[in-house]
Amino acid sequence: MTDKLTWRDLEVGNILLKPGNASERRTGDWRTERPVVDREKCNKCGLCWLYCPDAAIKVVDDGYYEPDLYYCKGCGICAEMCPKGAIQMIEEEEK
Amino acid sequence: MSKRVALEASFAAAEAARMADVDVVAAYPITPQTHVPERLAEMVANGELDAAYIPVESEHSALSACLGSAAVGARTFTATAGQGLELMHEVLFVASSMRYPVVMTVCNRALSAPLSVWGDHSDVMATRDCGWIQVFAENNQEAFDLVLWGFRVGEDPKVLFPVMVNFDGFTLSHVTEPVILPEQSEVDRFLPKFQYPFALNPDKPMSHGAFGPPDIYAETKIAQEVALRQSMEVILQGWKEFGEIFGRYYSPVELYRTEGAKTLLLTMGSFGETARIAVDRKRDNGEAVGLISLRLFRPFPLDQFRQAVKDAETLVVFDRCISFGGPGGPVFSEVKSALYDQEKKPRVVNLIGGLGGRDMPVKDFEYVIDRGREMASEGTTQIFETVGIRGE
Numbered sequence: 001m002t003d004k005l006t007w008r009d010l011e012v013g014n015i016l017l018k019p020g021n022a023s024e025r026r027t028g029d030w031r032t033e034r035p036v037v038d039r040e041k042c043n044k045c046g047l048c049w050l051y052c053p054d055a056a057i058k059v060v061d062d063g064y065y066e067p068d069l070y071y072c073k074g075c076g077i078c079a080e081m082c083p084k085g086a087i088q089m090i091e092e093e094e095k
Numbered sequence: 096m097s098k099r100v101a102l103e104a105s106f107a108a109a110e111a112a113r114m115a116d117v118d119v120v121a122a123y124p125i126t127p128q129t130h131v132p133e134r135l136a137e138m139v140a141n142g143e144l145d146a147a148y149i150p151v152e153s154e155h156s157a158l159s160a161c162l163g164s165a166a167v168g169a170r171t172f173t174a175t176a177g178q179g180l181e182l183m184h185e186v187l188f189v190a191s192s193m194r195y196p197v198v199m200t201v202c203n204r205a206l207s208a209p210l211s212v213w214g215d216h217s218d219v220m221a222t223r224d225c226g227w228i229q230v231f232a233e234n235n236q237e238a239f240d241l242v243l244w245g246f247r248v249g250e251d252p253k254v255l256f257p258v259m260v261n262f263d264g265f266t267l268s269h270v271t272e273p274v275i276l277p278e279q280s281e282v283d284r285f286l287p288k289f290q291y292p293f294a295l296n297p298d299k300p301m302s303h304g305a306f307g308p309p310d311i312y313a314e315t316k317i318a319q320e321v322a323l324r325q326s327m328e329v330i331l332q333g334w335k336e337f338g339e340i341f342g343r344y345y346s347p348v349e350l351y352r353t354e355g356a357k358t359l360l361l362t363m364g365s366f367g368e369t370a371r372i373a374v375d376r377k378r379d380n381g382e383a384v385g386l387i388s389l390r391l392f393r394p395f396p397l398d399q400f401r402q403a404v405k406d407a408e409t410l411v412v413f414d415r416c417i418s419f420g421g422p423g424g425p426v427f428s429e430v431k432s433a434l435y436d437q438e439k440k441p442r443v444v445n446l447i448g449g450l451g452g453r454d455m456p457v458k459d460f461e462y463v464i465d466r467g468r469e470m471a472s473e474g475t476t477q478i479f480e481t482v483g484i485r486g487e
Contacts, residue, residue, distance in 0.1 A: 007314035007321070012255055013194035014307065014315050015293050019300035 031074030041086035048078035104267035105130035111242035118169035121149040121160035131174035165195035168294030177204030191226030196249035205451040213452020214264030347396030356385030373460035411467025448482030
């Protein structure tokens, strides 16, 4: 988003007139580790969804939880909180 | 009918804020503070001014409170001086970047150490790049006028910048002079209600103060720089309208007896009035000498300034501040760089004096003119010389 704006496009004082616009900003691009969910261990308790500070954990169709890597900053709180140890943080280099 | 009353500059500035019907005054009340907020606090307590008066615990908090107040669209005023201006330093930049049109008077004082509360320009010169509109008053009337004008210009939707009205510590701030106070109806005609287009309002949510990662920060700064330079149009319009209503006209570069002047002296602030007398004496003596008083410091009036000095042979710049280890006094180095690429320009020399409340009588300004002219004809390579400092 922001990389397309020129200085002429900015509002006075860089005010953002549209509230709740965080969903438009890609915040997952400085992540060094990403969470990977092991569905064998996951019991769908939802604590990762509850604790994620960026609301980047989404419920998927079958009731499991998955990180949305467009927003996930890789903080690892979900992995830390998971009572089943079902979330592992994988370094981004190890794709 | 307007009335002529005796006021010190601090009271005159407070009177201007009252007549501008400010909504919020946030200020730190203790030294190096002046009588400006003291008088305003009195007005609020006496019911002469319907405003929220917020006494805070520091100048940093004073300006921070002002930003919050301006963000909701309240007409906001504060005042500081010397060390107080330095303590608010980081918030100065936030105010201009977020485009909150706070008006602030700065009673110019020297900086510690050694501890000094007396006048010079060290405080304001340390804030040269803070992005505010910065003007200098020469007398108490101008302190009053420029505060009113500051609201008119800063709050204009085409500008939206904070305005710093500088007047000299003690020389003006604590000295009583006659000041003409206008009728309230005239002030109301000059100064419309503040209608901030981006006022915070729960019914119309928006975000002020988002952070700026590297892919956008540079663009925000260029936008700010362009906007400050473009504010010149409203600055001039504001002074024109002011003159039409109140009969006193102002310009970014004030000229005194500059017609045909071979030597020009440049000052800022109250010393201009003393320097005028020195210029008169020189003129009486048949010397082609004039005075330039730089009223508008930011945005720097490049065109008006270059126009004003182009026919002179020598420009003597008088600074009330040292730029330690720098290329001369702060005003001198700006003026010199404004002229560097001009084909027709005077030779520019620098004298520094009046530091920390040191008096500069008329004869000292005569010396500044004489010595400045000599320095120019000698082709001095010295960055600056001093006036009235022992040990030279």
